[in-house]
Amino acid sequence: MSTAALDPNDAGPSSSVYQTISRGLIEQGTLIKQGAEAKVYSLASLLPKPAVYYPPSSSSSSVSSSSTTATTANSTDAGVILKYRFPKKYRHPTLDSTLTASRLTFEARALARASKAGVVVPKVIWVDEKGGVLGLERVEGWSVREVLGGGAEGEVEIEDDEAEEELPVDVDVSEGKRRSVGEDNEGMKALRELGVTQEHLMRSIGTALARLHITTIIHGDLTTSNMMVRLTPGETEPFEIVMIDFGLSSTAQFPEHYAVDLYVLERAFASTHPQSEGLYAGVLEAYAKGLGEKRWKPIETKLKDVRRRGRKRDMTG
Amino acid sequence: MTQSSGSSSGSKKKVSPLPRPSRRLLCLGIEGSANKLGVGIISHSPPDFPSSDSGGTAKPTATIVTVLSNVRHTYITPPGEGFLPSDTARHHREWVIRVIEEAVRKAGVRMGDLDCIAFTKGPGMGTPLQVGALVARTLSLLHNIPLVGVNHCVGHIEMGRQITSSHNPIVLYVSGGNTQVIAYSQQRYRIFGETLDIAVGNCLDRFARVIGLRNDPSPGYNIEVEAKKGKRLVQLPYGTKGMDVSLAGILHAVETYTKDKRYRSWDQLDLDRDGAEDVITPHDLCYSLQETAFAMLVEITERAMAHVGAKDVLIVGGVGCNLRLQQMMGIMASERGGRVFATDESFCIDNGIMIAQAGLLSFRMGQTTPLIKTGVTQRYRTDAVHVSWRA
Numbered sequence: 001m002s003t004a005a006l007d008p009n010d011a012g013p014s015s016s017v018y019q020t021i022s023r024g025l026i027e028q029g030t031l032i033k034q035g036a037e038a039k040v041y042s043l044a045s046l047l048p049k050p051a052v053y054y055p056p057s058s059s060s061s062s063v064s065s066s067s068t069t070a071t072t073a074n075s076t077d078a079g080v081i082l083k084y085r086f087p088k089k090y091r092h093p094t095l096d097s098t099l100t101a102s103r104l105t106f107e108a109r110a111l112a113r114a115s116k117a118g119v120v121v122p123k124v125i126w127v128d129e130k131g132g133v134l135g136l137e138r139v140e141g142w143s144v145r146e147v148l149g150g151g152a153e154g155e156v157e158i159e160d161d162e163a164e165e166e167l168p169v170d171v172d173v174s175e176g177k178r179r180s181v182g183e184d185n186e187g188m189k190a191l192r193e194l195g196v197t198q199e200h201l202m203r204s205i206g207t208a209l210a211r212l213h214i215t216t217i218i219h220g221d222l223t224t225s226n227m228m229v230r231l232t233p234g235e236t237e238p239f240e241i242v243m244i245d246f247g248l249s250s251t252a253q254f255p256e257h258y259a260v261d262l263y264v265l266e267r268a269f270a271s272t273h274p275q276s277e278g279l280y281a282g283v284l285e286a287y288a289k290g291l292g293e294k295r296w297k298p299i300e301t302k303l304k305d306v307r308r309r310g311r312k313r314d315m316t317g
Numbered sequence: 318m319t320q321s322s323g324s325s326s327g328s329k330k331k332v333s334p335l336p337r338p339s340r341r342l343l344c345l346g347i348e349g350s351a352n353k354l355g356v357g358i359i360s361h362s363p364p365d366f367p368s369s370d371s372g373g374t375a376k377p378t379a380t381i382v383t384v385l386s387n388v389r390h391t392y393i394t395p396p397g398e399g400f401l402p403s404d405t406a407r408h409h410r411e412w413v414i415r416v417i418e419e420a421v422r423k424a425g426v427r428m429g430d431l432d433c434i435a436f437t438k439g440p441g442m443g444t445p446l447q448v449g450a451l452v453a454r455t456l457s458l459l460h461n462i463p464l465v466g467v468n469h470c471v472g473h474i475e476m477g478r479q480i481t482s483s484h485n486p487i488v489l490y491v492s493g494g495n496t497q498v499i500a501y502s503q504q505r506y507r508i509f510g511e512t513l514d515i516a517v518g519n520c521l522d523r524f525a526r527v528i529g530l531r532n533d534p535s536p537g538y539n540i541e542v543e544a545k546k547g548k549r550l551v552q553l554p555y556g557t558k559g560m561d562v563s564l565a566g567i568l569h570a571v572e573t574y575t576k577d578k579r580y581r582s583w584d585q586l587d588l589d590r591d592g593a594e595d596v597i598t599p600h601d602l603c604y605s606l607q608e609t610a611f612a613m614l615v616e617i618t619e620r621a622m623a624h625v626g627a628k629d630v631l632i633v634g635g636v637g638c639n640l641r642l643q644q645m646m647g648i649m650a651s652e653r654g655g656r657v658f659a660t661d662e663s664f665c666i667d668n669g670i671m672i673a674q675a676g677l678l679s680f681r682m683g684q685t686t687p688l689i690k691t692g693v694t695q696r697y698r699t700d701a702v703h704v705s706w707r708a
Contacts, residue, residue, distance in 0.1 A: 092612070
């Protein structure tokens with residue numbers, strides 16, 4: 001029953017129906033990025049082109065709707081991101097499907113919980129854990145890494161020292177190759193025009209993180225790429241931090257878990273933005289304030305432990 | 318040619334700061350940070366240097382790098398035992414003269430021809446490291462040759478880059494003591510992800526000890542061989558945390574399976590060969606351990622690739638010669654349109670030539686280590702080294 005499958009409230013469409021729809025959605029979407037574990041597609045709206053799902057043979061009422069929805073879609077949809085966790089062939093198939101399903105479910109749950117608790121995250125629009133597809137609200141803005149001018153990306157992308165040695169000529173060998181890093185990126189410019197400094201941005205990250213951790217959700221993959229800056233014209237704060245990519249999230253039980261989460265971010269800062277490492281202190285400060293003394297103290301102690309542990313590992317080779 | 322670095326201007330292509338050698342430069346490297354004692358001699362020659370065997374693939378404009386000799390002797394312990402620092406140091410002391418003589422003889426050079434002597438400054442086991450450093454100092458004083466202290470991890474990376482000609486890859490460094498995902502940025506090898514507890518090689522070695530595998534040629538290799546006969550994937554914890562991994566839990570879990578009722582040790586394997594339906598064999602455990610641990614490593618490497626937008630992967634370190642790991646990494650990289658570079662065991666496993674290579678690069682940048690600073694250190698972060706020879 002293809003009509004029933006489109007109704008999200010319908011109790012029990014078989015997983016294959018979901019997967020057919022998921023596949024249809026992906027086909028309509030445009031691939032915008034291949035992340036670490038998923039292909040990300042962009043879609044104007046979730047409502048599928050009716051021609052695909054309302055075969056002409058179905059009841060007359062749905063035929064009539066099919067002719068209209070094709071163009072009107074859902075005007076409130078700002079745009080949809082589809083995260084397709086495609087099967088990883090390097091992994092054992094059993095391991096892979098278990099991981100995919102559990103991560104996707106966890107991601108959807110964490111997003112729902114976070115959103116309920118007032119953390120700014122993308123809305124969940126579509127969940128198909130067997131097919132590995134998650135539909136999310138599209139966040140307009142820039143990643144924090146873009147805003148900070150993520151040093152490492154530019155560095156790695158250029159093809160430096162082609163033959164390891166310098167060539168006898170040292171003129172501008174290539175102009176376009178190197179992406180300019182820092183200063184003039186669009187995001188920082190927009191923020192600066194609104195009077196937002198980097199320190200301000202760091203504070204907001206810390207506060208957003210505290211709000212997330214209060215819900216006992218551990219992000220699991222905190223990097224500057226996984227935080228978006230979205231402008232909020234008309235609000236008191238000119239922008240908000242949107243946490244994305246909850247694929248490795250889990251629920252915390254001990255201060256240790258929060259500490260590891262923070263440590264992961266700390267390392268991401270150090271490696272991606274070596275020039276702005278000092279800024280991270282601002283994140284922590286706002287984080288501590290957001291959590292409150294009582295919650296922060298045990299995490300702070302653990303964080304010191306975790307830091308030491310990470311460093312200790314550089315011993316034998 | 319004299320330009321040092323293009324970092325001042327963003328649109329310019331960066332030019333390697335490494336000066337071209339004016340004549341053939343020779344470096345002897347001594348490595349002894351763990352149970353392998355390695356000595357190697359490398360030469361860097363200017364492009365037009367009349368060399369009998371040129372570096373082969375080198376372009377006429379590039380410096381010709383030639384491995385003249387690469388000798389190694391490994392301290393192998395009986396099954397069920399690891400190597401202790403004092404015993405390992407004793408092994409190194411017993412063998413170091415012979416290994417050096419062999420390396421010099423194979424290279425066809427005299428000690429006096431050497432331009433510098435490189436030794437492993439760290440990280441590693443203290444006492445074995447001291448043996449290498451002591452010998453390096455002695456040779457330096459005897460023949461009046463400058464010393465260069467080398468970070469072991471940087472040695473691996475530089476040799477890997479040289480051998481595979483992958484110039485700016487994401488590096489997965491996996492060995493008995495290290496598990497790191499590294500990317501180069503602004504004259505440092507920055508660690509993007511690493512193990513939060515034990516190294517993957519350590520995890521494999523310790524498990525090999527539990528199930529009584531031999532340490533010859535290496536416990537990891539024996540696990541790889543046994544894993545090929547494994548069929549059943551037992552469930553093990555999968556611990557990726559962002560770009561870091563946790564491996565202690567997986568070791569504990571796989572050890573627990575050896576106490577499971579269904580487990581059959583080696584001597585029980587033949588007993589119920591035919592009727593067996595629900596048994597777990599050592600093969601299965603090796604297989605499951607490899608599949609799970611390597612999947613984690615490939616995943617964090619992929620994360621780092623996605624994070625920095627890199628295409629190529631270089632695998633270095635002792636675990637890097639595991640063909641299953643290379644295969645898994647290859648599948649991942651091809652899915653992303655990238656390539657994997659790995660070296661064979663002569664360069665993957667700790668060796669002297671990699672120390673010589675990294676040492677000679679610093680030497681060409683004018684960096685030598687004064688005698689007073691030739692002490693060794695057990696803890697020496699990869700990102701603590703200033704990589705002056707790269708732009």
